[in-house]
Amino acid sequence: LDNTLAESNAISKEIGNLYKSGKAAEANLLKEKTGILKEDSKTLSEALNAAEENLQTLLYKLPNVPHESVPAGKSEEDNEEIFNEGDIPKLYDGAQPHWELAKKYDIIDFELGTKIAGAGFPVYKGKGARLQRALIAYFLDKNTSAGYTEYQLPHLVNEASCYGTGQLPDKEGQMYHDSRDDLYLIPTAEVPGTNIFRDVLLNESELPIGITGYTPCFRREAGSYGAHVRGLNRLHQFDKVEIIRVEHPDNSYKAFEAMVDHVKDILRELKLPFRILRLCGGDTGFPAAMTYDFEVFSTAQDRWLEISSISNFETYQANRLKLRFKNILGVVGVSQ
Incomplete structure (x- = not known):
């Protein structure tokens, strides 16, 4: 794409010089070539954008590389x-987990959260x-x-x-x-x-x-x-x-x-x-x-x-x- 654009720019300058020199016929021939290069540039630009987008999509799916000190393992x-x-x-015998204590002292209400939103949304009180x-x-x-x-x-x-x-x-x-x-x-x-x-x-x-x-x-x-x-x-x-x-x-x-x-x-x-x-x-x-x-x-x-x-x-x-x-x-x- 860069080469095509560079060639197109060079020819455009040459066309200008030809017109100044009174060589309109030669300039018109080159104008046809710049038209072809313009179409080529459009096609290449679309292909480049698609390739960059596909590459970025693939890169997004790659995780980071673990540090060398990270142990091997699956879980x-x-x-x-x-x-x-x-x-x-x-703990003494009969000690209660936090969900029982929260209910006993009315400081966290899990049932109320379930009613309002669903499980996993507790209501903290007082x-x-x-x-x-x-x-x-x-x-x-x-x-x-x-x-x-x-x-x-x-x-x-x-x-x-x-x-x-x-x-x-x-x-x-x-x-x-x-x-x-x-x-x-x-x-x-x-x-x-x-x-x-x-x-x-x-x-x-x-x-x-x-x-x-x-x-x-x-x-x-x-x-x-x-x-x-x-x-x-x-x-x-x-x-x-x-x-x-x-x-x-x-x-x-x-x-x-x-x-x-x-x-x-x-x-x-x-x-x-x-x-x-x-x-x-x-x-x-x-x-x-x-x-x-x-x-x-x-x-x-x-x-x-x-x-x-x-x-x-x-x-x-x-x-x-x-x-x-x-x-x-x-x-x-x-x-x-």
Whole structure:
């Protein structure tokens, strides 16, 4: 296409010169050739656009490449425990799980949520609502004191935002979609927070950037049922406070470990026994190169429950977002 356009431009200049020289017959012959080149350019342009669109569609379907330290495996059974801290308390006989306590003290009403919306949409009442609000404020205050800038973010995003962070096409079946306006309810604040930087060219001096924000999150969680999802274990709507860092590629994993330490400090302050898992390749999310899951132990349920995760996307999301940075020499790179 470039060669055809270049040839067409060269001939157009030649035609002008021929007319100036009084050689109209020769100029008219060349004009016929430029007409053919124009048609060729149109055909090539259409083929190029189709090829670029097909390539982008294929690239969107490719997950990130796992970091070399990620263990091989197919499911959560193959995840690797890398840290464990805290003493698991012993409950007295007859101790009740949280869904029984919530009902007894009327602080979370699961039946009312089912009536209003369906299963997975609890209603927090009285001290339950106050506790939820206090925890959100606590997490935001901890994050801002650690240097993160607080944002209030949209709860709906467009399709481009979902593709930018890798929710689409991977998580399409788990997202609530408004077909009339073609908007998606966010599954995590990561989506609107990260898309702040879509199509952005940063100066290297602006890095690192840290943001935090609270949003309700929405996930269809298709097929979730049974005793293991009772109470607050797995919801269609839940509250979440997110932290996001945009870093220079050379500082990527140092920043990742700093985020891990930040969450550790919060769990220690809350006096919760916890462990950290490095997810295996088969359990690592579509856009992540490496993910650590934080789990706390539920004594009443006698099992570990995931309460947080930290992922490094390396350049994967930055490439999809077209997020770049430049240094003082004008060299452009991709932020992580």
